[in-house]
Amino acid sequence: MVKLETMSSDAQTKHEGAGQDRPGEHGTGDRTVQGKSAPERTGRLSADDWAQAALDLIAEQGVAAVAVEPLARRLGVTKGSFYWHFPSRDALLVAALERWEKVEQETVFGQLEPISDPRERLRALFTLVAHEFKSHVIYSELLKALDHPAVQPVIGRVSERRLEYLTASFRQAGLSRTDAQHRARLLYAAYVGFLQLNLQLHQARMQHDEFEAYVEHMMATLIPSA
Numbered sequence: 001m002v003k004l005e006t007m008s009s010d011a012q013t014k015h016e017g018a019g020q021d022r023p024g025e026h027g028t029g030d031r032t033v034q035g036k037s038a039p040e041r042t043g044r045l046s047a048d049d050w051a052q053a054a055l056d057l058i059a060e061q062g063v064a065a066v067a068v069e070p071l072a073r074r075l076g077v078t079k080g081s082f083y084w085h086f087p088s089r090d091a092l093l094v095a096a097l098e099r100w101e102k103v104e105q106e107t108v109f110g111q112l113e114p115i116s117d118p119r120e121r122l123r124a125l126f127t128l129v130a131h132e133f134k135s136h137v138i139y140s141e142l143l144k145a146l147d148h149p150a151v152q153p154v155i156g157r158v159s160e161r162r163l164e165y166l167t168a169s170f171r172q173a174g175l176s177r178t179d180a181q182h183r184a185r186l187l188y189a190a191y192v193g194f195l196q197l198n199l200q201l202h203q204a205r206m207q208h209d210e211f212e213a214y215v216e217h218m219m220a221t222l223i224p225s226a
Helices: 009-016 047-061 068-075 079-085 089-112 118-130 134-143 151-172 177-200 208-222
Strands: none
Touching: 047 068, 047 079, 047 089, 047 134, 068 079, 068 089, 089 118, 089 134, 089 151, 118 151, 118 208, 134 151, 134 177, 151 177, 177 208
16 A cells, blocks of 8 residues: 555645655755756766656656656756666656555555554554655656556556555454455545545645544544454
C-alpha cells in the first residue's frame, strides 16, 4: 500500500512550492528554476540519478513533461550523459516508474514488516501513509496518464499489490475473507478519491489539526476492534 498523503494545508504548501525540497528528500529544487540550467556537475550521473530526476519532474509537471533536454539542463549535464544509460526517453520513463514502484514498496512494507499485531500494523500504515506527500503526487499524475503503455501496467501492479496487502491485513485482524476484501476496497477507494479531491479538483485544504482528526477518524472507522 502506498503512502496516502492526505493533503493538509501544510502539505499542500509544500506541493505548490514543488521546486523546494524537504530535508532529506532527493529532489531537484535547488538545481533548476523554471527551466534554467543547473550548475554544471563534475561527477558522472548514474541511471538512478536520471530516473529520480524524471520522477521529480513527473511530480511537478506530469508524465508528458519527461524529456531528455530539460532533464539534462535540470541536472547540469549534456545529453550525452543520458544516452550513456538509456537508448530513449521511453526507456528512461520505464526505469523511473520501476524505481518509484520498488522504492515505495520497500519503504512502506519494509517499515511495517516488523509489526506483528495486525491492528497495530494497520495503524502504523495509516500514520505512515498520511505523512508522506511526494509519492502521492506522483501516483496522482500517473493516474492521469493511464493511456500511456508504460504507465498502465505499473499502476495495475501497484494497485493490486496494495489491495492484496490490505485484504491480508484485515483478514489477520479478524475479518472474514469477503469482509476483508470489501474493507480493503473501501479504504483504497477513499485513498484515490482523496487524492482526486485534493490534487485534481483542488478542494479546500484541511488545516493540520483537522487533518490529524480525519486520519484518526479513518482509523477508528476502518480498523476492526479487538
